[in-house]
Amino acid sequence: MKFNGSKEYNDFGSFIKSHFLEPVQKISIDIGFTCPNRDGSKGTGGCTYCNNNSFNPDYCKPQKSVSEQLNQGIEFFSRKGNKKKYLAYFQAYTNTYSDIESLKKLYLEALSHPEVVGLVIGTRPDCISTELIDFLSELSQTYFISLEFGVESTLNRTLEAVNRCHTFEETQKAYNLAKDKGLRLGAHLIIGLPGESKEDILNHAKELSKLPIHSLKLHHLQIVKHTMMAFQYKNNPKQFDLFNLEDYIDIISEFISLLRSDIIIERFISQSPADLLIAPKWGGLKNFEIAAKIDKKLKEKNLWQGKYYML
Structure with missing residues (x-):
């Protein structure tokens, strides 16, 4: 089976081109929200791996209005030439964690x-409501609306260990609430969280395929500065089994073969700034470079997205 020409998986870039028929760029926005596992309503300290500075661009500051952040983001990307349309990406922390009128x-x-x-x-899957879903559903009649949940793991023991303060059952409930409402539903998953075996990781693909998701972002586990996980890694590095590049590419190729074939894979890695990244260090390879290596590995192993997917 072929996806979009020569690829062995359903890639995000091809979806964007076919959906919008013109270049579209995401502009990250930080509206200064927090999370229920930070402010004490469910827990404190946040997720053990989380440092939002590891992915927020410089123009993305909560002291600025949404419009200011959009204008500065558009100015930044417009320097590259082609005129584009934009998606406002409410990215930092939990972007539905407020009252409905503020949202x-x-x-x-x-x-x-x-x-x-x-x-x-x-x-997060524990921070939505029927009222919010209905409002977003109404917007989706005119605009492209994507709602992305941080799944991170399908194992409750892992979610507890990284201080997510929600269960996988809550994740399933959230997707069921939001399905068939005109929304593009996305999922985030971290590959390589402590205590997860290869079998556990591959089973994530099977469990995610049961959810009504349209897209998936995969992230390899990174240890970044100023996080609880950085402290844990320093004091007990043996509890972490961080992937080297080749092993990661190999397990992702197997993961893809178990994943439902219509799910769009948006990315394969996360990229923390060099000054924050502790481990693993893969030489600064970009997502598109990793994607090319994964596609090559899939061809070598005669695998493609959905080859071993089972209902």
């Missing part, structure tokens, strides 16, 4: 920008 105001401010064609909202 409506923020989302509508983003959509009022003439060059913004939709929203991408990153959140």
Whole structure:
């Protein structure tokens, strides 16, 4: 089976081109929200691996309004030439963790920008409501609306160990609440969390395939500075089995073969700034370079997305 020409998996870039028929760029926005496992409502300290500075661009500051962040982000990307449309990406922390009226105001401010064609909202599965889903569903009749949940693991013991303060059952409930509402549903998964075996990781693909998701972001576990995991790694490195590049590519090729074939794979790695990254260090390879290596590995092993997927 072939995906979009020569690829062995359903890639995000091809989806964007076919959906929008023109270049579209995400602009990250930080609205200054927190998370229920940070502010004490469910826990404190946040996820043990999390340092939001590891992926927030410089223009993305909560002291600025949504419009200011969009304008500065658009100015940054427009220097590269081609005129584009943009998606407002509410990225940092939990972007549905507020009252419904505040959320409506923020989302509508983003959509009022003439060059913004939709929203991408990153959140937790325990921070949505029927009222919010209904509002986003209404917006989806006019705009592209993507709702992305941090799944991170399908194992409750792992979720507890990294202080997520929600269960996989809550994840399943959230997706069932949001399905068939006109929303693009995404999932984030971290590959290589402490205590997870190869069998556990491959089983994630099977469990994710049961969810009504449209897209998936895969992230390899990174140890970054100023996190609880950095402290744990320093004091007990043996509890971490961090992937080298070749082993990661190998397990991802198997993971893909177990994944439902219609799920769009948006990325394979996360990329923390060099000054924050402790381990593993893969020489600064970009997502597209890793993707090329994975596609090559799939061909070598005669694998493709969904080859071993079973209902």
